[in-house]
Amino acid sequence: MKDFYKIIAKNNGKVTIQDLSGYKMIGKGADGSIFQLTPETCVKVYVNEDNQKKELNALQIGQSSSVIPRLYEYGSNYIVMEFVNGGNLKAYLKKEKQLPESIVKKILFMLDELKKIGFARLDTEVRHIFFNEREEIKVIDHKRALYTVRSVPTKMFTGLKKLGYLEEFLAHVKRINPSLYEEWKNLKIE
Structure with a gap:
C-alpha cells in the first residue's frame, strides 16, 4: 500500500x-x-x-x-x-450447479438493503453479486445506483434465466416472500 x-x-x-x-x-x-x-x-x-x-x-x-x-x-x-475475497453469483452457480434457498434469502436481503439505502436502481447483474469467504453477500458496481430508476431486478432475472436458475429462484421466493413472488411472477424476462 x-x-x-x-x-x-x-x-x-x-x-x-x-x-x-x-x-x-x-x-x-x-x-x-x-x-x-x-x-x-x-x-x-x-x-x-x-x-x-x-x-x-x-x-x-x-x-x-x-x-x-x-x-x-x-x-x-x-x-x-x-476487496471482496470470494466469487460472484454467476461463478457460484456454474460451480455448484444449484441455487440453495439460503443464497436466495441473502439476495432478497441485499435487494432490501439497496432499497433502505435509498438507491433508485434495485438491480444488478449476477456477476456483480459476490459472496465472501464467510458467504456474506456484497454487491459491486454502483455507478447507476442513484441515477437509474429500476425497482425490479430485471438484469439479475435475465442473468439467472441465461444460467437456467430463474425458475428455481422464483420458487424459493414464493416460499420465502409470497407477496414479492406475486409481484414478480408475471414479468417478461428475455
Whole structure:
C-alpha cells in the first residue's frame, strides 16, 4: 500500500493503469480497471471521472449497509475500497450447479438493503453479486445506483434465466416472500 501512496503523490493525486502494473488486475470493464492492493483492499481506476463521482456518491451513501464494500479512500479518478475475497453469483452457480434457498434469502436481503439505502436502481447483474469467504453477500458496481430508476431486478432475472436458475429462484421466493413472488411472477424476462 505504501507504493500506492507514492504513485498518488508522484501523479498529483491521480492513478494510471500503467502505474499499477506491479499489482494484480482483478477486473476490467468499460468504466475502468480494478487492482488488488492488499488482501483487504482494491482500487478501481476510472476512465471517466464523472463515473468515479457517481460511484463514489453511491458508496458513501451505502456505507451503513453490510452489502456495500467498505470505502477507504478516493481521488479524482480512483476509489480504494474493500476487496471482496470470494466469487460472484454467476461463478457460484456454474460451480455448484444449484441455487440453495439460503443464497436466495441473502439476495432478497441485499435487494432490501439497496432499497433502505435509498438507491433508485434495485438491480444488478449476477456477476456483480459476490459472496465472501464467510458467504456474506456484497454487491459491486454502483455507478447507476442513484441515477437509474429500476425497482425490479430485471438484469439479475435475465442473468439467472441465461444460467437456467430463474425458475428455481422464483420458487424459493414464493416460499420465502409470497407477496414479492406475486409481484414478480408475471414479468417478461428475455
